[in-house]
Amino acid sequence: MQAAEKLFVERGYGAVTVKDIAKEAGIHHASLYHHIPDGKAALFVEVATRNMKRHHEGIQQAIAGADTLREQLQGIASWLLSEAPVDVVRFSKSDLPAIAQATDQATADKIASLMHESTLLPMTHVLHMAQAKGEIDHPHLGNMAGAVFSAIEGLHSIPDQYLVSSRQAMANQIIDVFIKGMQAD
Amino acid sequence: MQAAEKLFVERGYGAVTVKDIAKEAGIHHASLYHHIPDGKAALFVEVATRNMKRHHEGIQQAIAGADTLREQLQGIASWLLSEAPVDVVRFSKSDLPAIAQATDQATADKIASLMHESTLLPMTHVLHMAQAKGEIDHPHLGNMAGAVFSAIEGLHSIPDQYLVSSRQAMANQIIDVFIKGMQAD
DNA sequence: GTCTATATAAAGATAGAC
DNA sequence: GTCTATCTTTATATAGAC
Numbered sequence: 001m002q003a004a005e006k007l008f009v010e011r012g013y014g015a016v017t018v019k020d021i022a023k024e025a026g027i028h029h030a031s032l033y034h035h036i037p038d039g040k041a042a043l044f045v046e047v048a049t050r051n052m053k054r055h056h057e058g059i060q061q062a063i064a065g066a067d068t069l070r071e072q073l074q075g076i077a078s079w080l081l082s083e084a085p086v087d088v089v090r091f092s093k094s095d096l097p098a099i100a101q102a103t104d105q106a107t108a109d110k111i112a113s114l115m116h117e118s119t120l121l122p123m124t125h126v127l128h129m130a131q132a133k134g135e136i137d138h139p140h141l142g143n144m145a146g147a148v149f150s151a152i153e154g155l156h157s158i159p160d161q162y163l164v165s166s167r168q169a170m171a172n173q174i175i176d177v178f179i180k181g182m183q184a185d
Numbered sequence: 186m187q188a189a190e191k192l193f194v195e196r197g198y199g200a201v202t203v204k205d206i207a208k209e210a211g212i213h214h215a216s217l218y219h220h221i222p223d224g225k226a227a228l229f230v231e232v233a234t235r236n237m238k239r240h241h242e243g244i245q246q247a248i249a250g251a252d253t254l255r256e257q258l259q260g261i262a263s264w265l266l267s268e269a270p271v272d273v274v275r276f277s278k279s280d281l282p283a284i285a286q287a288t289d290q291a292t293a294d295k296i297a298s299l300m301h302e303s304t305l306l307p308m309t310h311v312l313h314m315a316q317a318k319g320e321i322d323h324p325h326l327g328n329m330a331g332a333v334f335s336a337i338e339g340l341h342s343i344p345d346q347y348l349v350s351s352r353q354a355m356a357n358q359i360i361d362v363f364i365k366g367m368q369a370d
Numbered sequence: 371g372t373c374t375a376t377a378t379a380a381a382g383a384t385a386g387a388c
Numbered sequence: 389g390t391c392t393a394t395c396t397t398t399a400t401a402t403a404g405a406c
Contacts, residue, residue: 011279015199017399031372033401040400088342090275094196140358145360146343147336155334157273173325174332181366202381216390219381225382 001025001035007085013044013095025140041102044095048111055079056118062124069130070179076123077152077171084120085156109122123149127182137184148178186210186220190232194269198280215272233296238273240264241303248307248363254315255364261308262337262356270341271304307367308334312367322369333363 002100004021018040022029062075080086092112098106123145130136138144151174157165189206207214209245229319247260265271277297285293310332315321323329336359340352 002237005373011282012197012275015197015279015283018401019399027371029400030374030402032372033337052255076197085274085278087272087274087278088339089270089272090197092342092344093270093272094200097196097249117361139361140355143355144362146339147362150335150339151332153339154331157277158331159277170325173328177323177329177332177366178365179366181362181364184196203383212389213391214382215384215392219389290378 002047002050004043005051006084008044008047009051009086012087012090013041013098041099043134044099045103045107045111049114052111052114052118054081055083055123058083059119059122063126067153069126069133070175072126073139073148073175073179074168074172075125076176078168080149080152081155081167086115087153088115088119088150091115119149120145127132136179136182138182144178144182148175153176187232189228190249191269191307193232194236194271195230197272197275198226198283200284228283229284230288230292230296233264234299237296237299240268241307243268244304244307247279254311254320255360257315258333258360259353259357260359260362261311263353265334265337266340266352266356270313270338271300271302273304273334273335276300294310305330321364321367323367329363329367333360336363 003024006017007016007024017029018032019029021043022032022092056184058079059076060114063072066072066075096108096112099111120142124142127136127138127141127145129142131138152171155170158167186285188209191202192205192209195311195353202339203217204214206228207217210217218224243264244261246255247264251260281293282296284296288304305327307329312321312323312326316326337356342357
């Protein structure tokens with residue numbers, strides 16, 4: 001019944017009502033409270049946690065299923081583009097402050113940490129492994145991991161009708177530019 | 186009185202209440218309706234339009250104030266990092282649908298177009314100019330413009346306490362990688 | 371587990387005094 | 389132009405029947 005995940009992740013905490021969720025699930029909104037006795041904020045926390053763990057899993061599998069940096073990043077892009085956008089800006093500036101107020105700061109901090117561990121750390125790890133193998137040579141891999149991540153996620157914002165090629169093809173172009181730009185002269 | 190801009194742009198339409206705006210402006214929320222007789226949605230439209238026009242102006246000036254592609258992109262980054270985040274994902278997936286429902290689809294479409302013209306088109310133009318001068322050589326400049334934009338905007342999501350170097354320094358690193366990656370072999 | 375009905379609180383909005 | 393007071397609608401949440 002956690003199709004709440006879709007709505008929360010796509011539109012954010014404040015922009016989704018419990019009625020929206022109930023409607024998506026095909027039940028009356030009062031019935032939802034049987035499943036979420038602790039209310040909307042608790043549901044968001046649960047759903048955000050699930051979502052981040054799924055992302056961690058998906059990204060890890062994408063990494064494990066490829067050998068070269070290019071293939072690994074393409075696999076991560078494939079995963080990210082198959083999921084609802086991970087809007088880190090909205091998350092840190094809008095969702096988490098609201099959750100911190102509805103519950104407490106520690107809960108919000110925990111989700112923020114989980115997000116970082118689930119998305120940026122694996123990306124950074126991939127770059128470090130590639131650097132150890134000599135595929136790239138760059139002094140700021142953490143920054144580059146964030147940049148690649150943001151660039152790929154940004155593709156979600158392009159409406160379908162404006163797409164000239166697939167988002168995956170565009171992601172691959174971006175990845176190629178990053179890899180080439182991160183190589184030693 | 187349009188300090189509503191700050192709140193709307195930072196947190197999004199749904200996450201900001203009229204009372205929040207009134208409080209930020211230091212007046213009672215009922216007093217706000219003297220200035221916004223057409224309500225919250227109309228205010229958002231007005232504010233979003235202003236915001237996009239300011240961005241267009243800021244980006245154009247950053248471009249005009251520099252000669253090389255690197256300096257122009259650094260100038261654009263400096264502008265973007267001095268402003269509240271432009272969260273295109275939240276905008277397209279959350280804010281605009283809400284505005285379309287509160288007003289009409291045409292109004293939402295207009296803002297979306299303005300956003301594209303104000304941010305991505307100037308960035309793309311810069312890349313095309315640089316290509317004409319031989320600074321870069323890449324077949325998908327529109328995609329690259331979006332990628333640079335998203336990568337820079339993503340820096341907003343890093344909390345101050347986690348910054349090891351300034352956002353501008355990180356933006357410059359990203360720009361260098363992009364330029365090098367977009368150059369011909 | 372799901373519904374109807376209802377309570378409570380918050381948000382958007384208006385009226386009218388000053 | 390700003391306030392207090394009030395209205396309406398919407399949202400979160402609970403109670404209790406089925």
